[in-house]
Amino acid sequence: MRNAKIRTKITLWFALVLALVIGITVALLFSVGETVARDGARTDLKEVVTENGGQVRYTENPSRIDPHASVIPWGSGTLVVKTGFLDQFNGVDCGLYDAQGQMLFGQKMPSVSGGTPDFQDGKLRTVQAGKKHYYLLDRAVKIDGQGEVWIRGVIDREYDRELFLRVYRLLYLFLPVLVLLASLAVFRIARRLLSPVEDIAEEVGHISRETDLSRRVSIDTGDNEIRSLVQAINGMLERLEGSYRSGKQFTSLVSHELRTPITVILAQSELALEEDPPEEAREAFEIIQKQGRRVNKGLDSLLQFIRLENLAEVYEMEEVNLSRVVTDTCREFHAVREKNIRLQAETEEDVRIRGNASLLRVLLENLIVNAYKYGVEDGVIRVSVAEESGEAVLSVSDDGIGVAPEDRERIFEWLYQANPTTTPKGGSGYGLFIVRAIAELHGARMELDSAVGEGSTFRIRFPALQAAGLP
Amino acid sequence: MRILIAEDEQDLNELMQKKLTREGYSVDACIDGRDAVEYLASGHYDAAILDIMMPGMSGLAVLEEIRKRDIPTPVISLTARDSVEDRVRGLDAGAADYIIKPFSFKELMARLRVLMRKTWQTESNVLEVGDLKLDTASQRVNRGERNIDLSTREYALLQYMMLNKGVVLTRDQIENHVWNYDYEGGTNVVDVYIRYLRRKIDEGEEKKLIHTVWGRGYVLREDD
Numbered sequence: 001m002r003n004a005k006i007r008t009k010i011t012l013w014f015a016l017v018l019a020l021v022i023g024i025t026v027a028l029l030f031s032v033g034e035t036v037a038r039d040g041a042r043t044d045l046k047e048v049v050t051e052n053g054g055q056v057r058y059t060e061n062p063s064r065i066d067p068h069a070s071v072i073p074w075g076s077g078t079l080v081v082k083t084g085f086l087d088q089f090n091g092v093d094c095g096l097y098d099a100q101g102q103m104l105f106g107q108k109m110p111s112v113s114g115g116t117p118d119f120q121d122g123k124l125r126t127v128q129a130g131k132k133h134y135y136l137l138d139r140a141v142k143i144d145g146q147g148e149v150w151i152r153g154v155i156d157r158e159y160d161r162e163l164f165l166r167v168y169r170l171l172y173l174f175l176p177v178l179v180l181l182a183s184l185a186v187f188r189i190a191r192r193l194l195s196p197v198e199d200i201a202e203e204v205g206h207i208s209r210e211t212d213l214s215r216r217v218s219i220d221t222g223d224n225e226i227r228s229l230v231q232a233i234n235g236m237l238e239r240l241e242g243s244y245r246s247g248k249q250f251t252s253l254v255s256h257e258l259r260t261p262i263t264v265i266l267a268q269s270e271l272a273l274e275e276d277p278p279e280e281a282r283e284a285f286e287i288i289q290k291q292g293r294r295v296n297k298g299l300d301s302l303l304q305f306i307r308l309e310n311l312a313e314v315y316e317m318e319e320v321n322l323s324r325v326v327t328d329t330c331r332e333f334h335a336v337r338e339k340n341i342r343l344q345a346e347t348e349e350d351v352r353i354r355g356n357a358s359l360l361r362v363l364l365e366n367l368i369v370n371a372y373k374y375g376v377e378d379g380v381i382r383v384s385v386a387e388e389s390g391e392a393v394l395s396v397s398d399d400g401i402g403v404a405p406e407d408r409e410r411i412f413e414w415l416y417q418a419n420p421t422t423t424p425k426g427g428s429g430y431g432l433f434i435v436r437a438i439a440e441l442h443g444a445r446m447e448l449d450s451a452v453g454e455g456s457t458f459r460i461r462f463p464a465l466q467a468a469g470l471p
Numbered sequence: 472m473r474i475l476i477a478e479d480e481q482d483l484n485e486l487m488q489k490k491l492t493r494e495g496y497s498v499d500a501c502i503d504g505r506d507a508v509e510y511l512a513s514g515h516y517d518a519a520i521l522d523i524m525m526p527g528m529s530g531l532a533v534l535e536e537i538r539k540r541d542i543p544t545p546v547i548s549l550t551a552r553d554s555v556e557d558r559v560r561g562l563d564a565g566a567a568d569y570i571i572k573p574f575s576f577k578e579l580m581a582r583l584r585v586l587m588r589k590t591w592q593t594e595s596n597v598l599e600v601g602d603l604k605l606d607t608a609s610q611r612v613n614r615g616e617r618n619i620d621l622s623t624r625e626y627a628l629l630q631y632m633m634l635n636k637g638v639v640l641t642r643d644q645i646e647n648h649v650w651n652y653d654y655e656g657g658t659n660v661v662d663v664y665i666r667y668l669r670r671k672i673d674e675g676e677e678k679k680l681i682h683t684v685w686g687r688g689y690v691l692r693e694d695d
Contacts, residue, residue: 222644254526255551263573264482270576296573 006197007190013185022178026171030164036161041091042124042135044160048092049137049153056096056151057083058143072096072104073080075146081105091159097150109154110134119150126157133157136373196226205235213241221464251303258299265292301434304362317442319465322392323347326385341375343368346384353392353462355442363438364394365459366431371398374456390464397457403450412446413438435460472588472628472671473648475519477507477533478549479526487520490576495602495626496583497651504528508536511544514648518586523550523561534564540599557653584608590623591634598633601693603672603680605633619671624649628664629672632681632691641688658662 059065060077072079079096087094087106095106101116110129120138126133133396142148158165196219203217216234221227235282269289273282330345364383371381373396382397388436403411412432439446439460450456474496480482484500491498499516507529511519522531528536529546537544548561548569561569567589568582580622584596584607602615610626611636612619621629627649632640642661650660665681673679682690 253552259551259572260480260483264480266488266573267483267486267490267576271486292573 007187007194010190011183011187014186015179017181018182019175022175026168026175033164033168034161037164038157040160041157043154045092045124045135045137045153045155048086048089048094049139049151050165051094052085052087052094052153053139053152055082055143056080056141056149057082058146070105074098074104074149075143077146079104079149090155091338092153092155094151094153097147097148097152109136109152112136120154125182127154128148194230196221197229200226200230200233207237209322213244220228243326247306251306254306254400255299255303259296261460262292262296262299268295269324301366301431304434305437308434317354317356319352320357320360322351322353322355322360322394322462323349323385325357325360326364326383329361329368330383333368336372339375339377339379341377341379341381343381343383346382348386351385351387351392352465353442354465355462359438359441363435364396366435367396369457370431370435371396371400374398374402375400388461392462392464393434393459394462395459396456399455402452402454403448403454403456408448408450411448472630473497473499473515473651474583475507475516475544477502477504477519477525477530478522479503479524480522484573487579490580493623494580495623495687497627497649497652497654499653503547504530504533507533510541511537511542511579512540513647514542515600516544517590517648518583519544519546520549521546521566524551527679529558531564534561534566538565544591547579547586549583550607587634596628598636600633600636600691601678601680603633605630614676621671622667624664625667625671629668629691632689635691637690637692639684639687639690645688661689 011349016222057080058077059080062071064217065071065078065080066082068083070081070085072081079098085094085096085106086092093107093109095109096104097119098104099119101119110132112127112134113131114128117125117136119138121138123138125136127136128134136152136154136158139151139153140148141151173422179455200217203215207213207215207217216237217230219226219230259467266289269285269292272285273289277285298431326347328346330343336343368381368383375381379399382395384393384395386393412435435458436446442462444460444462447459447460447461448456473493474500476484476487476491478487478500479502483500484502486685488500490499499510501510502525504512504525507519507521508528510516513531521533523530534546534548537546546565548566549572550561550569551572551670566585570579570582587607588594588596596606596647597606598607604613605626606612607630612621612626612629628645631645631648645661653662665683669679669681673681678693680691680693684690
């Protein structure tokens with residue numbers, strides 16, 4: 001349910017509430033209807049019994065009897081039951097009895113469990129016959145000097161209720177259909193109302209995939225919540241684009257303003273050295289050249305850092321052949337003869353990850369430069385790429401001075417260098433920081449195995465291609 | 472080989488001129504894109520080095536403009552390392568190669584030689600006509616076992632003729648590809664230098680390589 005679509009949720013909630021409301025309404029109607037029905041049954045019973053009481057007469061003169069009326073010999077005369085006696089009316093069964101309970105006229109009443117009850121004048125009672133409940137009412141008709149006869153009426157308690165019940169049954173049958181139809185309508189409406197949200201998500205996704213920050217969400221639904229959402233997103237894109245552009249301008253400005261003079265310095269000293277200068281001047285030019293190159297390298301790392309930190313550049317992540325990146329990068333180091341260190345590359349073919357090739361190159365360059373820096377004379381640097389249980393593992397190991405346990409976390413910090421008395425000078429202090437930043441950008445894990453005096457192995461585990469989870 | 476440099480940084484511009492001239496190229500230089508287009512329109516250049524970041528008209532705009540005008544001069548673009556986009560756009564716009572600032576002259580020279588090899592469709596840096604050999608990398612010239620010492624201009628002239636071996640070159644063609652606009656010598660400068668070359672290359676040899684084609688110009692070839 002948590003992950004269901006909003007339109008599904010709306011529909012389900014609506015259906016639930018609708019079913020509840022209808023259910024409660026019907027239940028209320030039911031209980032009211034039941035009361036009304038029982039009241040109706042009682043009233044009908046009373047009316048019929050009272051009315052029938054007026055239809056029974058005693059006479060000792062038979063000549064005056066209405067020919068249509070029923071005649072029952074009783075005592076020394078005759079009981080006359082007029083045609084107005086309603087023995088079956090509105091569900092009421094009515095009969096005429098003598099004081100001994102012998103039926104004289106009318107409808108028999110159902111056999112009541114627990115025997116025929118005694119006559120009680122005007123008292124409404126409930127009796128049970130079989131599974132049904134009945135209202136029962138007696139009325140005494142006094143006959144002057146002759147005693148009394150009884151009129152007894154019964155009515156099924158549920159008689160009027162039957163009608164209601166039929167309506168309820170119908171309602172219960174239609175309720176699910178009704179809810180279903182209404183839900184379907186709500187579902188369609190919700191889908192229509194919410195479709196701009198999906199369109200927005202798609203457009204924003206497109207913008208972020210294409211890394212084109214100059215685009216805006218163009219969906220317009222009139223002046224409502226969706227429009228405010230679109231405006232908020234576009235406002236955010238505006239700011240993002242602004243900071244992206246100013247970051248880019250900044251790096252490009254720094255790059256141009258600093259690189260041009262460095263280029264001139266390096267070119268000038270190169271030319272001067274060609275002219276075979278005297279020994280002292282040669283040394284001076286060589287130092288200028290060396291330091292110029294160092295400034296340039298520092299500038300590379302600095303700009304790289306600014307980009308990584310401020311996201312001044314949106315890096316496009318795509319399928320990259322890590323093996324090829326590693327082979328190409330290692331080839332560039334083959335000419336390096338520093339400390340007579342050998343660089344060995346062992347790469348599995350075609351190990352692919354999702355990433356940015358130029359960033360990966362920077363990552364590897366930094367690791368290799370680091371290995372050279374802390375490597376020992378005649379040492380070996382091993383670079384390898386392999387697939388291990390779905391992960392692509394890049395590792396760079398050296399047999400250099402190693403990293404002390406207390407430095408293991410800190411070497412990845414900005415401008416940190418392990419104990420300056422034991423480590424070589426000339427490190428920039430941000431090489432490994434950049435390595436970690438790039439690894440994080442790729443969702444990779446970093447591991448470091450190291451023993452002082454034996455060397456270090458940096459291992460970077462990139463997620464498998466499918467599970468990389470990058471846009 | 473005649474080369475155009477377009478670079479707005481004056482110091483770097485001058486350094487490149489100096490270095491390329493020393494390497495035997497004849498060089499013209501300008502400091503903005505609009506001039507570069509005008510220079511290139513003359514069609515005398517064997518290659519151009521274009522800075523991408525120039526005020527006014529950028530190197531990219533220059534590239535686009537000259538390709539629109541069907542000027543086929545191969546171009547090396549100078550870009551900052553930080554801008555992958557510029558590099559790619561430069562190559563897309565028709566640059567033959569790019570070089571990242573700061574660069575070393577060794578690299579620039581090597582790239583130029585590669586470019587020349589591509590342009591003239593030669594496989595190696597060594598040009599050969601008969602027993603005459605010219606190595607564009609070391610700038611050494613040999614005839615058989617004999618090592619020939621040439622001045623920069625003589626070297627440039629010989630290289631141009633060797634690249635066009637068997638092709639008759641007019642004095643104008645030679646002048647336009649070997650001398651730059653700064654040259655204000657007489658009109659017979661080509662004849663003078665051909666004479667110098669003949670003295671160093673053909674004198675005392677049984678087989679002459681430099682031939683005069685009357686009324687048209689000169690040609691370098693093995694047979695008579």
